[in-house]
Amino acid sequence: VQLVESGGDxxxxxxxxxxSCSASGFSFSSYSMNWVRQTPGKGLEWxxxxxxxxxxxxxxxxxxxxxxxxxxxxxxxxxxxxxxLSAEDTGLYYCARExxxxxxxxxxxxxxxxQVTVAS
Amino acid sequence: QPTLTQPPSVSxxxxxxxxxxxxxxxxxxxxxxxxxxxxxxxxxAPRLLISGNNKRPxxxxxxxxxxxxxxxxxxxxxELQAEDxxxxxxxxxxxxxxRVFGTGTKVTVL
Numbered sequence: 001v002q003l004v005e006s007g008g009d010x011x012x013x014x015x016x017x018x019x020s021c022s023a024s025g026f027s028f029s030s031y032s033m034n035w036v037r038q039t040p041g042k043g044l045e046w047x048x049x050x051x052x053x054x055x056x057x058x059x060x061x062x063x064x065x066x067x068x069x070x071x072x073x074x075x076x077x078x079x080x081x082x083x084x085l086s087a088e089d090t091g092l093y094y095c096a097r098e099x100x101x102x103x104x105x106x107x108x109x110x111x112x113x114x115q116v117t118v119a120s
Numbered sequence: 121q122p123t124l125t126q127p128p129s130v131s132x133x134x135x136x137x138x139x140x141x142x143x144x145x146x147x148x149x150x151x152x153x154x155x156x157x158x159x160x161x162x163x164x165a166p167r168l169l170i171s172g173n174n175k176r177p178x179x180x181x182x183x184x185x186x187x188x189x190x191x192x193x194x195x196x197x198x199e200l201q202a203e204d205x206x207x208x209x210x211x212x213x214x215x216x217x218x219r220v221f222g223t224g225t226k227v228t229v230l
Contacts, residue, residue: 088168112165
């Protein structure tokens, strides 16, 4: 199992950014996927989850609709579209696979993360 | 965003036992949700360490054990070793927020 995030950048407040997560080594379409971020002040924070068939998408209420998760199973890629970014969104963004077998509701594999910095 | 509460830090001498608490509410740990623990070594991504029923991924030593009672959970590390120095996070399903993490605990080996 391998997950590799990309797309992190230095972005100005109010801007938008799309993160990607490339997956390999497992049946990507069979698994729900999570985005989790880590910020200096708040530790780990769950952001979004999307089911394997994209039918169910959930986002943290604190995001107030600014972020949107999607996936392309043919390309084995997960996405996170982020809008109206502010300094509070600065952090390391991880994608993680959610297990349904041995550890249901746990993120059993994580990527190394991609850094998002929001600053002028 | 609601989180699970952990002590900021714990420490112990090599060979000793330390415990980390994780306090939740009726909408997460108290609702019967399983609790998971993650270990984050410096500069690395978190890795799944153990589930609430003490199921460990391959490679995780049995020095790590977990328990849960009511709205709280705990992680115990016995026979503490230098390689255990890391940040530890609990995580659970939440009926309102879907997934919640703990505030994190830094374990220092004296």
